Amino acid sequence: MTLVLALAASLMWGTSDFFGGSASRRIGTANVLFWSQLFSLPFAVGVFIVGQGWHSSMVAVGWAVAAGAAGIIGLAALYKALALGHMSIVAPVSACGAVGPVVVGLVRGETASAPLMIGIGCVLVGLVACARPPSADEPGETPTWRPVLLAIVAAIAFGGVLVCLADAGRGSASMSVLVMRLTSLTLISGAALIKGGLASPQRSVNPSLVAIGIFDFAANGCYAIAGRAGALPIIGVLGSLYPAVTILLARRIDGERLGGTRGFGVIVTLTGVAFIGATQVTT
Secondary structure (H helix, E strand, C coil): CHHHHHHHHHHHHHHHHHHHHHHHHHHCHHHHHHHHHHHHHHHHHHHHHHCCCCCCCHHHHHHHHHHHHHHHHHHHHHHHHHHHCCHHHHHHHHHHHHHHHHHHHHHCCCECCHHHHHHHHHHHHHHHHHCCCCCCCCCCCCCCCHHHHHHHHHHHHHHHHHHHHHHHCCCCHHHHHHHHHHHHHHHHHHHHHHCCCCCCCCCCCHHHHHHHHHHHHHHHHHHHHHHHHCCHHHHHHHHCCHHHHHHHHHHHHHCCCCCHHHHHHHHHHHHHHHHHHCCCCEC
16 A cells, blocks of 8 residues: 555656646746645645644744745746756656755765665766757757756755755644645745736636646645655655656657657656665665
8 A cells, every 4th residue: 555655646746747837838837836736725724634733843833834935936946847848858857856855964964875876876967968958859949958957946946845844744744734835825926926916717727727736735645644654765766756757748648759868868867866765864
């Protein structure tokens, strides 16, 4: 059951990312973020009511707020990158946020295993290959670094989420979920108002917006449950497979194809993410 939950988390994360990027092309990133986050808010409230409640220190609340802020920044950068560039490149690059906790652990004096260092090396090589401008085997594309740069921003932000949640989770998990959602909604609402307000969700887009929010929320829950019940190295590698889901959907629905070098970069990056997900920093 634990493995099923971890795989379900990857499936829902990858699906949510794909539809988030697709919807951003139609109605804008701010609208997608606001409505998808709003539609999933009742689930966060429900988890809070039936969960541990508010049994947390203000320090834990602060970490949850930081996680929510980093999370919405990461999603904004990710959805924009997915809307602008190749999803098959953006998805694995954004997943490199798994390096974040590793870096923090090393700074704190912890040591890393050999497989973990191999994973980081693969990620670095893959990032360089993925960032390569389009070539003659990818006609019709304008060379641009913007999607890859946004994906790197998303990776850094997601790494921050993992670090902040590690501290916020020492309090109430249900509190962390609710505070994160409220923080993200507040920030995206303020940003949207500054830019001119939010549009009403189009009727044809409503189902995808609901799915984006619910899938993202449910994936977080599935992974959290799997992490408590199962072997973390196995859960980590299964949970890190979500970029592959986005890539498969992009190939199947949008017909995306990549040239040799960038295709190689995607494979190497995914391999590195899997290595990192399967290992832990040990003292």
